Amino acid sequence: MSVNLQTPIDYLKGVGPNRADLLRSELGIHTYQDLINLFPNRYIDRTKYYKINQLQRNNAEVQVIGTISNFREVAQKRGKRLVADFRDETGVMELVWFRGQKWIRDSLKTGQPYVIFGKTNWFNGKFSMPHPELELQSEHEKNLRSAMQAIYPSTEKLSNKGITNRIVTKIMQQLFLETKGQFAETLSNSVKGELKLISKSDALFNVHFPKSPELLSRAQFRLKFEELFYIQLQLVLKNLIHKSKIKGFTFNKVGDYFNTFYKQYLPFELTNAQKRVLKEIRADLGSNAQMNRLLQGDVGSGKTIVAFMSMLMGLDNEFQCCLMAPTEILSVQHYNGLLEFCKKLNINTSILTGSSNTSERKKIHENLKNGNLQILIGTHALLEDKVKFKNLGLAIIDEQHRFGVKQRSKLWKKNNLPPNVLVMTATPIPRTLAMSVYGDLDISIIDELPAGRKPIKTVHRYDNNRLKVFRFMKDEIAKGRQIYIVYPLIQESEKMDYKDLMDGYESISREFPTPDYQISIVHGKMKAADKDYEMQRFADGKTNIMVATTVIEVGVNVPNASVMIIESAERFGLSQLHQLRGRVGRGAEQSYCILMTSHKLSNDSKTRLETMVRSSDGFEIAEVDLKLRGPGDIMGTQQSGVLNLRIADIVKDKDILEQARHYAKSVLKLDPSLSLPEHKVILNTYRQMSKYRNIWNYIS
Ligand code: ADP
Ligand code: MG
Numbered sequence: 001m002s003v004n005l006q007t008p009i010d011y012l013k014g015v016g017p018n019r020a021d022l023l024r025s026e027l028g029i030h031t032y033q034d035l036i037n038l039f040p041n042r043y044i045d046r047t048k049y050y051k052i053n054q055l056q057r058n059n060a061e062v063q064v065i066g067t068i069s070n071f072r073e074v075a076q077k078r079g080k081r082l083v084a085d086f087r088d089e090t091g092v093m094e095l096v097w098f099r100g101q102k103w104i105r106d107s108l109k110t111g112q113p114y115v116i117f118g119k120t121n122w123f124n125g126k127f128s129m130p131h132p133e134l135e136l137q138s139e140h141e142k143n144l145r146s147a148m149q150a151i152y153p154s155t156e157k158l159s160n161k162g163i164t165n166r167i168v169t170k171i172m173q174q175l176f177l178e179t180k181g182q183f184a185e186t187l188s189n190s191v192k193g194e195l196k197l198i199s200k201s202d203a204l205f206n207v208h209f210p211k212s213p214e215l216l217s218r219a220q221f222r223l224k225f226e227e228l229f230y231i232q233l234q235l236v237l238k239n240l241i242h243k244s245k246i247k248g249f250t251f252n253k254v255g256d257y258f259n260t261f262y263k264q265y266l267p268f269e270l271t272n273a274q275k276r277v278l279k280e281i282r283a284d285l286g287s288n289a290q291m292n293r294l295l296q297g298d299v300g301s302g303k304t305i306v307a308f309m310s311m312l313m314g315l316d317n318e319f320q321c322c323l324m325a326p327t328e329i330l331s332v333q334h335y336n337g338l339l340e341f342c343k344k345l346n347i348n349t350s351i352l353t354g355s356s357n358t359s360e361r362k363k364i365h366e367n368l369k370n371g372n373l374q375i376l377i378g379t380h381a382l383l384e385d386k387v388k389f390k391n392l393g394l395a396i397i398d399e400q401h402r403f404g405v406k407q408r409s410k411l412w413k414k415n416n417l418p419p420n421v422l423v424m425t426a427t428p429i430p431r432t433l434a435m436s437v438y439g440d441l442d443i444s445i446i447d448e449l450p451a452g453r454k455p456i457k458t459v460h461r462y463d464n465n466r467l468k469v470f471r472f473m474k475d476e477i478a479k480g481r482q483i484y485i486v487y488p489l490i491q492e493s494e495k496m497d498y499k500d501l502m503d504g505y506e507s508i509s510r511e512f513p514t515p516d517y518q519i520s521i522v523h524g525k526m527k528a529a530d531k532d533y534e535m536q537r538f539a540d541g542k543t544n545i546m547v548a549t550t551v552i553e554v555g556v557n558v559p560n561a562s563v564m565i566i567e568s569a570e571r572f573g574l575s576q577l578h579q580l581r582g583r584v585g586r587g588a589e590q591s592y593c594i595l596m597t598s599h600k601l602s603n604d605s606k607t608r609l610e611t612m613v614r615s616s617d618g619f620e621i622a623e624v625d626l627k628l629r630g631p632g633d634i635m636g637t638q639q640s641g642v643l644n645l646r647i648a649d650i651v652k653d654k655d656i657l658e659q660a661r662h663y664a665k666s667v668l669k670l671d672p673s674l675s676l677p678e679h680k681v682i683l684n685t686y687r688q689m690s691k692y693r694n695i696w697n698y699i700s
Contacts, residue, residue: 003179006034014174022163026155035175035327036183036204038168039223039647040150048148048543049115052091057122064088064117065137068095069110084086084108085118086129093120094128100162113137131159133166148210165351173210180206187226188678191663197222207647221656224648228660230689233682236664239442240672248290249393254282255316257345258309265344273297274306274446280311280444281422285394291420296434298618299426299582300453306446307396308338310422315347315374319419322376324383324411326399328353328528329535333557334398335377342375343666352378352387355528361386384408392419399425417667426582427575430626433650447619455616456585458593460569460609469594470511473563477517477544479529481589482561486580488571489524489549497549498525502566505547518543550576559587569595569612570605574625577612604628626651 009029010020023029029038052061067090073080082101085091092196095116097104108114116132145647152168183201191197196207198215203222210216277295282614284291297303311321323338325331336352342349350364364387367373371390376382395411411419423441434443461469473483485508486500503523520534520543538546539558546561550572564584569577576594585591595609610622648656667679674683 001484002033005036005179005183006033007030009035012171012174012178014171019163019167019171022158022161026158027153032175032179035172037646038152039173039207041153042151042273043148043216044151045147046117046149052086052088052127054090055093055120055127061113061117064093065113065115067111067113068108068445068548071110072104073101083128086114095132095134096128096130098130099160109136133164135166141451148213148216150208150210176205176208185681187229188667188682190274191229195225195659195663197225200226201432220532220647223654224656225660227646227648228653228657229664230686232657232661232664233668233686234690240668242292243287245432246290247288247320247417248421249316249317249391249417250288251313251319251393251420253316254313257315257347258312261309261312261341261345265341268450270305270551271302271446271448271450273446274302277306277444277446278309280442281306282313284442285310285313290418291394291422292441293422293444294434294441295422295424295444295446296428297424297426298428299579300586301426301449303398303424303426303445303446304334304337307398307422307424308341310396311375311394312345314394314420317393319391320368320371320374320376320389321394321396321409322378322382322389322392323396323398324378324380326379328355328379329531330398331377331379332532332535336373337557338377348372348379349373349375350540352376352380352381353528356381356488387414389414391415393465395419395421397421397423399427426579426618426663428622430619430623430654433626452588452616453585454588454590455580456564456591456593458581458595458613459614460595460597460613462596463596466596469565469596472592472594473512473545473565476563476592477512479589480560481563482538482541482543483563483565484561484580484583485545485547485565485567487547487549487567498523500568501547501549508545508547512545517545518549519545522546522548524549549579557582557586560589562587562589562591564591564593565679566593567596568598569609570597570601572608574608574611574621574628577608578618578621581612581616 008020008031009015009023010017010033012035015023023035027034027038029035044061044063046063049065050064052064052066055062055064064086066086068084068086070085072083073303074083076129080101082104084095086095104203113136114134115137116129116134118129118132120127120129150167150169150172154163154168181201181204183204183696185192185200187197187200192199196205200222202215203219206215206219207223210219224291277297280294281291281293282346284293295303295306297306307323311323314321323334325334329351331351335349339349341347348367350360350367352361352364356364356378363488364373364376368376368387368389376387376389381387392415395414395655397411411421476483485504487497487504489497489501501523505519509519518537520538522531526534534543534546537543538561541560552616562584564581566572567579572580581593584593595612597605597609607624607628615621615624650657667674667682671677671679673681673684675682
């Protein structure tokens with residue numbers, strides 16, 4: 001009978017109630033299972049010993065053999081520290097303790113060889129090691145189980161309470177003793193065989209106590225694969241269940257609205273990518289499963305027209321449709337842009353935002369309920385309880401990352417059957433991440449910009465070149481172009497940012513005086529109506545320059561604007577910079593993006609700026625962004641299981657992720673209910689995982 005891995009950690013010999021409490025609160029380790037899944041951060045080579053005269057001033061962890069002598073107490077600001085000399089045949093260094101001094105002094109033996117391990121400091125011409133881990137050399141040799149020593153995640157509190165890496169290692173050894181190192185297999189033989197994976201027991205042993213670097217890397221591969229495999233399995237499974245169980249509205253026919261628009265009013269030829277994506281959407285809408293699709297497309301790739309044509313499919317089947325956007329400006333723009341087409345096609349459409357007045361609202365509510373209103377465009381206002389549709393068949397969400405999960409799912413509930421859902425984003429999410437975050441959504445990608453767009457020329461300029469930039473602006477304005485100047489607005493420093501914006505506005509007003517120049521300004525503190533008024537003036541070409549905070553970030557479309565100047569560009573994230581740049585380059589003219597910064601730049605800022613100058617590919621930029629920031633900061637990932645990965649790394653292990661997805665799909669394709677004997681192990685593991693661990697917070 002093997003040890004039950006759900007046994008509370010308190011029962012493990014050498015743990016006890018105090019340590020158990022700490023392990024629980026600091027590392028979330030409640031059970032044997034949790035402990036076995038505490039994977040090392042890294043490994044060090046414990047067969048390598050340094051001589052004292054080989055130490056370098058790089059503060060790395062080293063292992064040294066020597067003897068202790070000459071304990072002494074040194075007074076310091078608060079209390080005193082204990083210092084001892086540590087000597088080998090090449091020199092002497094100091095060991096330092098700030099706590100536990102009496103115990104240390106009593107228990108350490110002078111004159112006997114010790115192995116010490118820790119980080120060294122260089123101070124006053126001498127190396128020292130604070131709170132070294134130490135062992136008598138004779139003990140050390142007995143305990144040395146593997147050349148590669150695991151270093152476990154820790155916290156300050158744990159090390160303060162004396163739960164050092166050595167203690168954790170000992171506890172881990174104890175766990176392997178009690179369990180005899182036998183752990184149930186969690187992958188099927190066929191998957192194991194095809195990928196030549198080592199067994200679960202071997203993998204766990206070698207990840208904690210590697211017998212060789214080669215076995216360590218096979219152990220890591222096996223465990224990473226397994227972790228990603230089960231996440232992918234769950235996603236693919238949900239997607240399958242969704243398709244078979246959640247019935248949606250079926251849009252059987254392509255009718256007059258769509259065809260008339262396509263033949264008579266479509267103002268341009270669709271790109272191939274747009275056509276492909278429309279086909280994918282059409283296939284979803286035509287099936288009786290609810291559509292749940294993510295449309296990714298770089299800024300300016302033409303998602304709006306795809307959204308509109310999808311809505312036409314809805315109207316052709318006598319359903320209502322809605323399009324929700326995160327800001328008022330954007331909603332208005334969508335509305336104005338589509339109104340023209342709607343008029344030609346005789347489609348009844350309205351806009352609902354926070355600033356719609358009571359009588360407008362009343363009318364909209366009424367017409368929604370009686371079915372007269374066919375397309376509703378708007379902001380979060382669409383989510384209000386009072387907004388009730390007669391038969392909402394398709395809900396489209398633009399710039400979906402701006403909405404929370406709850407908000408989105410509210411839309412789903414506006415019918416007794418969930419509407420078909422299309423979420424659109426211009427924040428390209430690297431494929432690997434998309435697979436994990438949105439693995440349960442189907443993904444369509446517009447990977448092609450409309451023909452004839454000239455690449456935007458992007459440059460980085462320091463603040464002291466401002467006069468040259470002004471001259472450039474004047475030249476462009478003389479050619480009839482319009483210019484955006486964007487200032488950062490970050491919540492925490494709102495006041496300062498606001499001042500920067502106003503100072504900037506003043507100096508630009510001085511440099512570009514009326515009546516020769518007209519300037520618009522838009523920022524978050526303005527009333528919505530005033531913002532719209534200014535935006536409209538700019539869109540109509542009545543002003544030359546738009547000074548703004550990042551409120552213009554999403555979606556705004558003014559094709560004649562060809563210069564984007566971003567102030568304090570070092571303070572923006574990469575995806576934000578890319579979004580902002582996407583505001584220009586929408587017309588036929590050569591467009592420019594100028595990134596203004598001070599001379600003080602962090603390495604990350606430099607990388608961001610260089611990336612912007614080098615690349616205009618949203619996906620490439622997103623990859624760099626992911627590398628710089630990690631998945632935690634990328635929009636949307638907070639809600640996903642990506643952050644809870646124990647051993648795999650979504651960025652570094654993307655090849656493994658792809659394999660895991662491939663195998664998850666092929667297993668389910670062969671055996672969707674996991675009922676083959678061969679897959680019993682997968683089914684059991686999957687059930688256990690969902691029972692003991694919430695591995696996935698579902699996106700919708
Ligand atoms: P985004 O994907 O960023 O939402 P939009 O839908 O706002 O992009 O489209 C950007 C601009 O490109 C709009 O002016 C739109 O009319 C235009 N556009 C879209 N598709 C095409 C196309 N196939 N050919 C030419 N212009 C297009
Ligand atoms: Mg858009």
